[in-house]
Amino acid sequence: MSMAKRLTGGALALCLGLILPIGAFAAEKNRAPAPTPLTAAELYMIYADKTWTWNTGGGRFIGEDRRFVAWVDNGGKQSFAEGRWVVDDLGQMCMRATWTNNEGTARASTCFGHRKIGNTIYQRRQPSGDWYVFRHAATKADDEFRKLVPADTVSLKAQGLKQVLATDK
Structure with a gap:
């Protein structure tokens, strides 16, 4: 059984909630500074x-x-x-x-x-x-x-x- 199938809906949302902000922070860090x-x-x-x-x-x-x-x-x-x-x-x-x-x-x-x-x-x-x-x-x-x-x-x-x-x- 895959990891996603083993996680309940709430646990999957919690994992995604932790991963997405980290990705957004990395994108923000690489953005050129605003003038x-x-x-x-x-x-x-x-x-x-x-x-x-x-x-x-x-x-x-x-x-x-x-x-x-x-x-x-x-x-x-x-x-x-x-x-x-x-x-x-x-x-x-x-x-x-x-x-x-x-x-x-x-x-x-x-x-x-x-x-x-x-x-x-x-x-x-x-x-x-x-x-x-x-x-x-x-x-x-x-x-x-x-x-x-x-x-x-x-x-x-x-x-x-x-x-x-x-x-x-």
Whole structure:
């Protein structure tokens, strides 16, 4: 007679009740950890008093009063921005600024989400960009994180363009 036939219905249920949770625990243990949002404090430490260098210019995240200044030269068309940057405990960093060029001004808000798994940080443009590695656990040369530099390479350019545009009016 098989083991299952020898066990009564209650004994079989008891055995299955002990085996199934162990299997579920093993599956849970092998599951990849869920990404968690960076905190506002973590985001502040990443961006404060840094310049995010772009191919066409950059944006400066000033720690004091969370001011944001940017300058771009896109094919000879220069623009500058002034505003604020904000972070939250949902892993979001936003740059809210008024952009100005020789054609006028426009307000813009650009946000990026940040999540981490272990020591690797992922980023995406909100609301629907693709996630990519912002900073590997062991930082790599091509990590976007490396484009955040201490040097202020944009404020003087933005101020100069602001003065030029003010005198043109």
